[in-house]
Structure formats: C-alpha cells, structure tokens
Amino acid sequence: MTEKENSTERKIVTPGEVILSGNDYLPGEGTEKIGNDIVAFRYGLAEEINRLVKVIPLSGVYHPRRGNVVIGKINNITFNGWLMDIGSPDNAFLSVAEYPKFVHKSELDMVMNIGDMAVAKIKEVNRKAVDLTMRLKGLGRIDEGIIIQVNPNKVPRIIGKEGSMINLIKEETGCNITVGQNGFIWMKGDSIEKELFAKKAIMFVTEKSFVSGLTEEIKKWFEKEKNHPSMADLKEKK
Amino acid sequence: MTGFYIKLGVATKEKKHKMAELYETSDVTRERIRKYLEEGKRFDGRKPDEFREITIEPGVSKNAEGSVRVKIGKTEVLVGVKMGVGEPYPDSPDRGNLMVTAEFLPLSSPRFELGPPKFNSIEVGRLIDRIIRESKFIELEKLCIEEGKKVWSVFIDIYSINDDGNLLDAAGIGAVAALKVARIPKYDEKEEKIVYGEWTSKNIPLSKDIPLSVTLHKIGNSIIVDPTREEEDVSETKLTIGSSGEYISSMQKGDEKSLTIEEMHQMIDLSEKLYKKIYLKLEKFIK
Numbered sequence: 001m002t003e004k005e006n007s008t009e010r011k012i013v014t015p016g017e018v019i020l021s022g023n024d025y026l027p028g029e030g031t032e033k034i035g036n037d038i039v040a041f042r043y044g045l046a047e048e049i050n051r052l053v054k055v056i057p058l059s060g061v062y063h064p065r066r067g068n069v070v071i072g073k074i075n076n077i078t079f080n081g082w083l084m085d086i087g088s089p090d091n092a093f094l095s096v097a098e099y100p101k102f103v104h105k106s107e108l109d110m111v112m113n114i115g116d117m118a119v120a121k122i123k124e125v126n127r128k129a130v131d132l133t134m135r136l137k138g139l140g141r142i143d144e145g146i147i148i149q150v151n152p153n154k155v156p157r158i159i160g161k162e163g164s165m166i167n168l169i170k171e172e173t174g175c176n177i178t179v180g181q182n183g184f185i186w187m188k189g190d191s192i193e194k195e196l197f198a199k200k201a202i203m204f205v206t207e208k209s210f211v212s213g214l215t216e217e218i219k220k221w222f223e224k225e226k227n228h229p230s231m232a233d234l235k236e237k238k
Numbered sequence: 239m240t241g242f243y244i245k246l247g248v249a250t251k252e253k254k255h256k257m258a259e260l261y262e263t264s265d266v267t268r269e270r271i272r273k274y275l276e277e278g279k280r281f282d283g284r285k286p287d288e289f290r291e292i293t294i295e296p297g298v299s300k301n302a303e304g305s306v307r308v309k310i311g312k313t314e315v316l317v318g319v320k321m322g323v324g325e326p327y328p329d330s331p332d333r334g335n336l337m338v339t340a341e342f343l344p345l346s347s348p349r350f351e352l353g354p355p356k357f358n359s360i361e362v363g364r365l366i367d368r369i370i371r372e373s374k375f376i377e378l379e380k381l382c383i384e385e386g387k388k389v390w391s392v393f394i395d396i397y398s399i400n401d402d403g404n405l406l407d408a409a410g411i412g413a414v415a416a417l418k419v420a421r422i423p424k425y426d427e428k429e430e431k432i433v434y435g436e437w438t439s440k441n442i443p444l445s446k447d448i449p450l451s452v453t454l455h456k457i458g459n460s461i462i463v464d465p466t467r468e469e470e471d472v473s474e475t476k477l478t479i480g481s482s483g484e485y486i487s488s489m490q491k492g493d494e495k496s497l498t499i500e501e502m503h504q505m506i507d508l509s510e511k512l513y514k515k516i517y518l519k520l521e522k523f524i525k
Contacts, residue, residue, distance in 0.1 A: 145266055147264050196281075199281075
C-alpha cells in the first residue's frame with residue numbers, strides 16, 4: 001500500500017505508532033513529529049487532510065481548551081473563589097470576580113457549596129490551572145434536572161455539525177439540554193417523560209456515534225419512537 | 239457512648255468528602271430519581287421490578303476449573319472456580335471447604351481502589367458465601383477424600399470488570415453458573431498433588447435446587463430491583479434474599495433505613511417472582 005492510498009481512509013492508531021513518515025506532512029492534533037516520523041500520541045482514528053496529520057481520539061480523559069463550556073462539581077472553596085472538578089487532570093478555578101453577581105467573600109458557600117454542580121466556561125488554560133468564568137448567558141449553578149455522563153470524545157457527535165444534532169434532540173423532546181465538552185450533559189424538561197426521552201435519545205447517539213449520516217439516522221429513530229405506544233402520554237402533554 | 243458519637247462524626251465527614259467527588263451522583267440527579275420513582279418511573283425507563291438484559295458466557299479463563307462472565311446491562315463480573323486439596327476444618331472433618339472472595343478491581347469503577355479489601359467487596363464475598371453454603375448447593379460431604387485429613391476445597395473468586403450497579407446479583411448468578419460448569423481436576427494419589435491443567439469428567443456434586451440472590455432496594459416508598467449505579471447511590475435500604483425457588487435460605491439487610499413488615503412481605507413475594515425470571519435465563523445456560 002502506498003502512502004497516498006493509506007492517507008485517504010481513516011485508520012486506527014495506538015500511542016507510539018508511526019502514522020506517516022517523511023517531510024511532506026505536518027503533525028496536527030494528537031500527534032508529534034519524532035525525527036522523520038509522525039507518531040500518534042493518542043488512541044484514535046488517524047487522518048490526513050491537506051498534508052496535516054491528526055488523530056481523532058476514541059477514548060481518554062477530557063483535555064480542557066479555552067472557550068469550552070463544561071459542567072463540573074464544586075470541589076473546594078478557597079478564600080476568593082471555588083475549585084471545580086471538571087474531569088480533567090487539573091482542577092479548575094472559578095474566581096468570585098467571574099461570578100455574575102457580587103458575592104461577599106464570607107458567603108461563598110451560600111452561593112455554591114461543595115458537591116453542587118455548575119455550568120461554566122473555560123476562560124483560560126494555563127500551564128498550572130484552568131480558569132473558569134460564569135459571566136455569560138446560560139452559565140451558573142444547576143438547581144434542577146438530570147445530569148448524565150458520556151465519553152467526552154463522543155461530545156462532538158452529540159452536538160453535531162454546528163449544533164444540528166443537539167438542536168434536533170431539543171426540538172423533538174422539548175427539553176433544555178446543555179452539553180459540557182467534558183462529557184457531562186444536563187437535561188431539564190417540564191415532565192418526566194420528556195427528560196427520560198431526551199436521555200434515551202442521547203444514549204442512542206453515543207451508541208451509534210460511529211455511524212456516518214447520524215443526523216438522518218436519529219431522525220428516523222425519532223419517527224419510530226414517537227409511534228411507539230409507550231410514547232402516547234408524551235404526545236398528549238406536548 | 240462517646241465512641242458512638244465520634245464514629246458518627248467521622249461518617250458524616252466522610253460523606254461530605256465523598257460528595258465532592260465527580261463520579262459521585264450529583265444532588266440534582268438524586269432528587270430527580272426520587273421524584274421519578276414517586277410516579278413509578280425509573281431513571282432508564284424500566285419498570286420497578288424489571289431486570290436489565292442478563293448474558294452469561296462460560297469458559298473465559300483457561301486455567302480455572304470453571305469460569306463465567308456475567309453481564310447485567312453494563313455491569314460485568316468474572317467468576318472463577320478453582321479447586322485444591324487441603325485439610326478440613328476441625329468442626330467439619332468429613333466435609334469439603336468452601337471459600338468465596340470478591341475483589342472489586344479499580345478498572346471497573348473510579349470508586350474502587352487498590353489495597354486491602356474494603357467493606358463493599360467483603361460484603362459481596364460473604365453474602366455469596368452464605369447463599370451457597372446455607373442453601374446446601376454444593377454437597378460438601380461428597381468432597382471428602384479422607385476424613386479428618388484430606389478434603390477438596392472449592393474457591394470461588396469474583397472479580398468486577400465494570401460497575402453499573404447491582405454487582406451483587408451479577409456475582410450471585412456468576413457463582414452458580416461457574417460451579418455448574420466446573421470440573422474436578424485430576425488428583426495424583428501417590429504424589430498427593432493435583433495435576434493442574436488436566437481434568438476428570440466429573441463435575442462438582444451439586445444439589446438440584448439452584449440458589450439465587452435477588453437484591454431489592456427501597457427508595458422513598460418504592461421498591462426496585464437491579465438498580466443502576468445512580469439508583470444504587472440513592473438507595474436507602476437494601477435487602478438481599480437468597481432463595482432456592484421454594485424456600486429462603488439466607489437474607490441480609492443492608493444500609494441504615496428501616497423496613498416495615500408489609501414491605502418485607504412485599505419484597506419476599508417480589509423476590510419469588512424474580513427468581514423464576516432469572517432462573518429461566520440460567521436454565522438455558524445450565525443445559
């Protein structure tokens with residue numbers, strides 16, 4: 001097999017595996033150049049587009065990036081903010097100044113206590129820590145609803161191209177859904193059936209995440225599910 | 239009395255500490271699960287007395303005398319049976335020995351860590367031991383080689399591969415299935431050694447009644463079976479009933495909340511119904 005044939009299709013690579021060699025290619029995400037070879041750093045699918053080689057990870061922990069919306073748990077309270085566990089190797093820090101309202105330093109635990117779940121946005125990723133912010137719409141403490149956890153590497157499939165998938169699920173189920181890039185999904189609907197239906201739909205997407213043309217598939221699935229007798233009470237309430 | 243209070247203090251502190259862990263089910267989700275159950279709905283859309291899909295796969299270990307992999311939904315356990323020859327206990331000189339150990343591997347859940355066995359894994363080991371021993375499933379008297387000196391020992395080892403709740407019932411099904419497929423290894427009488435890797439055609443002598451464990455959990459006022467991880471976190475009380483279909487041979491109540499007599503009756507009736515369902519799954523496998 002020549003290199004050209006090899007690069008057109010995605011192939012599964014493991015860390016340390018040489019994907020391509022030669023100076024024609026550039027190392028992208030999940031890869032690094034060692035000598036003359038481009039070596040995979042993560043387990044996933046390797047692909048080459050316009051000479052750029054990258055690996056789409058299939059498993060592994062969440063790596064925080066600037067601008068990501070994440071759902072985490074308050075881990076600890078310091079004198080000027082909260083520490084949050086967002087499932088990444090490092091803890092994330094939310095300063096009081098980044099909370100949308102004024103909070104007195106002695107009342108931090110009244111606003112958000114240890115064990116509470118919250119939605120936040122990553123403001124910056126340092127070498128040492130991750131800084132969060134809540135000064136945007138839709139961010140804050142979670143009061144109600146269900147939170148489920150999925151593999152963080154499947155989040156892009158749940159969101160879909162420019163949010164097509166998640167918008168479809170929101171529309172069909174009538175639930176408010178917030179997807180954290182770290183794999184936590186918060187769902188809130190006005191009835192139990194709707195919430196459970198949204199959960200079922202998301203579970204279906206994560207299971208079928210390898211299928212191409214997934215949005216079409218899920219549309220069919222919704223059609224099928226809605227005609228199911230157990231969904232009759234959902235229709236009534238809609 | 240002071241000791242009691244100190245203990246209580248430690249418990250609450252630990253609980254608070256645990257709440258901060260990310261893998262622990264969050265408070266909002268806990269509340270929702272309780273609310274769902276009030277309306278008779280479960281977190282994954284099942285009925286309160288419905289089990290997840292059970293699959294049993296034999297022969298997963300080539301060195302064990304008998305081994306199975308049991309899956310209940312996403313929960314997965316490996317159970318292996320190993321046999322050895324040893325001295326009998328002084329109180330049962332004419333009976334074989336039985337030993338059940340459970341180990342919860344760190345790979346199966348972020349809750350489990352390496353190190354000495356913790357409360358949860360010891361509990362599972364002991365419960366399965368009791369269910370099998372008290373139902374007299376293994377005819378231990380037939381495992382005697384020489385009275386007071388030499389008997390067969392049966393070791394049942396339980397390993398968790400993935401924890402999505404209800405490891406206990408999975409382990410119970412696995413232990414019975416593994417005993418069913420196990421063969422007795424060859425024993426060299428002259429050398430007084432077991433020839434490992436070679437088996438006789440004999441099975442472990444087992445009685446016809448098959449003991450199975452059914453664990454029932456109480457959340458609020460509802461009784462559910464086969465909880466997922468999240469539901470198990472919310473569970474207030476659990477009752478494990480080990481029965482052989484017709485009679486109950488062992489029972490253990492776990493966790494701090496109480497049960498009324500009516501609830502107890504309800505649970506026992508439910509366990510009888512569920513026994514039949516699980517037995518049907520196992521029956522295919524036994525044949």
